[in-house]
Amino acid sequence: MHQGRTGRPRSPEADAAILAATRQALVEVGWSRLTMGDVAARAGVAKTTLYRRWPGRNELVVDAVAVLFDELELPDLGTLSADVESVVRQFGALLDRPEAKTALMAVIAEATRDEELRRRIRTTIVDRQKRLVTAGRRRAEERGELPPPPGPEAAARDTDLVFDVVAGAVVHRTLVSAEPVDADWAHRLTQLILTGLTAQRAPGAGA
Template identity: 55%
Template structure:
């Protein structure tokens, strides 16, 4: 098992923060596996600790609840999204991100976690706030980076008023609805048609 430092060791610099990335990785991997295997109801803190090989105290020092743990697991997966290293056009950047995002949403652990969190947040305003702050808002970095790239290539001008929040909502909302609500695959034709629609609203 992964244990905390022995008593008498140096005190943590910031109370409640993870002190072992090895334990963190094991816990998040266990949470994703349980979400994939047992669904939202199958995710319990006790089972996560057992599967990760850590003490419950180790788990609760990092994440106080199932919701916090699921948010962390989702955020970690979404943080793997990035624009292509050799993106040459705004269209190529958007198409690549849409494909990657759709592939993530198709994973059972991501689908289960997101739908479970959203369902529970309908009666929990604090949870909605955490989802927005820790899952949604950080991914707007992709829109900011894509906009900066497009401006540097001259595809859009610095005078173009591109609403980052609106662009994010259009892209992320459409892909989430298509994959999770409509339960349709992100076929090549669909990705290309959707990208054409988005680009037509961004490029003069």
């Protein structure tokens, strides 16, 4: 009786080669012209090997791209403003890379009609960014830069709003307006949001 794995194990190098080949192909030919056969050929692997590991093109591309977002991190630069500005610029730089830019938008587009894919994107990509917002808020509260939230519900709503505003603005500027996220723009975005947040919390100050 068997309970463990039997047979030849899957080649671990293959996974890495395939994901790398996928990213390379994305940069060179773009999402819509990326073919499984091409990826397989670039990876020096048979098409069968791809399909043994991923259900299809979409899933393969999401996995290939997800790892790129791991490098985003919240530094501790002393002030909330500096911390946020840094993340904005990191994110802008990431979306400036063709493989991230192309893949992210295409996968989102594809996801609008595929609940399963949507779930995969949410878990492998989006949630990681959201943690940056949560961590930033917590650190700012510890520093006394932001008042503690009135309640857990309000805190969650604020987190989501800030997340959508920051991520959305960066994505929109990069992919739709096609303008660079330079130091000046990052600074002005950060100021707009933090001013908005702070002034709202201290309405009397502006009266």
